Amino acid sequence: xxxxxxxQGREQWKSRTGFMLAAMGSAIGLGNIWKxxxxxxxxxxxxxxxxxxxxxxxxxxxxxxxxxxxxxxTQKDAVGSFQExxxxxxxxxxxxxxVISAFLILSFYGVVAGWALSYTTKAxxxxxxxxxxxxxxxxxxxxxGTSLGPILWQLLFMAIVIVIVVKGIKEGIEKWNxxxxxxxxxxxxxxxxxxxxxPGSSEGVAFLFSPDFSALTGxxxxxxxxxxxxxxxxxxxxxxxxxxxxxxxxxxPTAATGVSLADTGFALVAGLAIFPALFAFGMDPGAGPGxxxxxxxxxxxxxxxxxxxxxxxxxxISVAALTxxxxxxxxxxxxxxxxxxxxxxxxxxxxxxxxxxxGIPSSLSLGAWSGFTIxxxxxxxxxxxxxxxxxxxxxxxxxxxxxxxxxxxxxxEEIGGLAAGGFVNKLWIVTxxxxxxxxxxxxxxxxxxxxxxxxxxIGLKG
Ligand code: TRP
Numbered sequence: 001x002x003x004x005x006x007x008q009g010r011e012q013w014k015s016r017t018g019f020m021l022a023a024m025g026s027a028i029g030l031g032n033i034w035k036x037x038x039x040x041x042x043x044x045x046x047x048x049x050x051x052x053x054x055x056x057x058x059x060x061x062x063x064x065x066x067x068x069x070x071x072x073x074t075q076k077d078a079v080g081s082f083q084e085x086x087x088x089x090x091x092x093x094x095x096x097x098x099v100i101s102a103f104l105i106l107s108f109y110g111v112v113a114g115w116a117l118s119y120t121t122k123a124x125x126x127x128x129x130x131x132x133x134x135x136x137x138x139x140x141x142x143x144x145g146t147s148l149g150p151i152l153w154q155l156l157f158m159a160i161v162i163v164i165v166v167k168g169i170k171e172g173i174e175k176w177n178x179x180x181x182x183x184x185x186x187x188x189x190x191x192x193x194x195x196x197x198x199p200g201s202s203e204g205v206a207f208l209f210s211p212d213f214s215a216l217t218g219x220x221x222x223x224x225x226x227x228x229x230x231x232x233x234x235x236x237x238x239x240x241x242x243x244x245x246x247x248x249x250x251x252x253p254t255a256a257t258g259v260s261l262a263d264t265g266f267a268l269v270a271g272l273a274i275f276p277a278l279f280a281f282g283m284d285p286g287a288g289p290g291x292x293x294x295x296x297x298x299x300x301x302x303x304x305x306x307x308x309x310x311x312x313x314x315x316x317i318s319v320a321a322l323t324x325x326x327x328x329x330x331x332x333x334x335x336x337x338x339x340x341x342x343x344x345x346x347x348x349x350x351x352x353x354x355x356x357x358x359g360i361p362s363s364l365s366l367g368a369w370s371g372f373t374i375x376x377x378x379x380x381x382x383x384x385x386x387x388x389x390x391x392x393x394x395x396x397x398x399x400x401x402x403x404x405x406x407x408x409x410x411x412x413e414e415i416g417g418l419a420a421g422g423f424v425n426k427l428w429i430v431t432x433x434x435x436x437x438x439x440x441x442x443x444x445x446x447x448x449x450x451x452x453x454x455x456x457x458i459g460l461k462g
Contacts, residue, residue, distance in 0.1 A: 027263035029324030041285035044215030071243025077334035078237025098237030107359035113321035114153030145367030201276030235395035404432035
């Protein structure tokens, strides 16, 4: 009875398009515009991209479908959905990991998004392009190392996220994604056309699309898989939660494929907006995390109408980060609303505030608190590492095993929305049962250093 009532009152997406845009908004974010370009640059370009594409197709799409399917079938949050499908069993711990990951990821995600907001205003005022190119690195390092400034920008960003999530699924999340995602597409398009029409841009295109497999290391493969999870918003219950607002008549396999393709396409096109410009002006593509904050402003400085394009670019990052951050906050919000019967307003404000506060040490660890380390990493890097390279793959692994084994074959074949008894359905289950778990396990073992220990123990490594 009470369950029936709770279900009746539960929110849903207004339209298929709204759901698709929200899921794309979640996937497309800092991962695409900040992380993807710099790791592609660090790991050598096209060969890395090919491995990344294989990870998306082989593991990303099947797990995204698994998350959508779990959510839609149960119409519950990241924890409740596991309880509903396997009552009395410990599988719900997967969801608890998800809620914890959401706290961790959003805490430092908000810090980086704050930098992007700040750079947007610096670009608008003209201050950014007034900095001599050789001083941009010092400027960035100085800015993120300041105590108060970055925290205030992070606060502003988190406040915007909270205000949107408070409004709920239809009137908050869906409505804003419907406005912001098309805007994002237009911004990116303008930047790509600009990048590709610069003289000397073809070298950048070659860097992205002509592979040199000799540059590919074991580490590059691990980073590619880890990033596939991060970029597709998997392993944390985000897509379970968004899937739980999906009406019964929407085709999930098409949605999972569409969202994954859009996310991947966006990363590649963002690469096309960035690398040709870098090469055209002789900048280093392997500059690391500072790539878009240090190297790109130098590029804008040299470009005709550079200020205009620099504003567009940092606006693009801020908007992409916003639609992703919304989806991360929704994971704990949906959980606390059901579990503790909090109103959406209460859950969003309390959880959003806690996450903001938790981000403060991350921000400070890049300056005033840089002496404080955990396992040799600063707080920011430690949180990123724990969440992105341990908790997300672990969440993905458990999700694959859950649908592949725990809920029973019949149920699994039913909930994905793939043709009953069909080849694709069987392939999906086999992927969730064997392929994805084995590959993820390898990544997990290696990122924790356990792989080395095992390889040494069995004599495969000196
Ligand atoms: N996918 C987003 C990006 O690329 C970030 C993100 C949103 C995310 N939700 C997530 C990452 C859930 C991991 C898990 O920026």
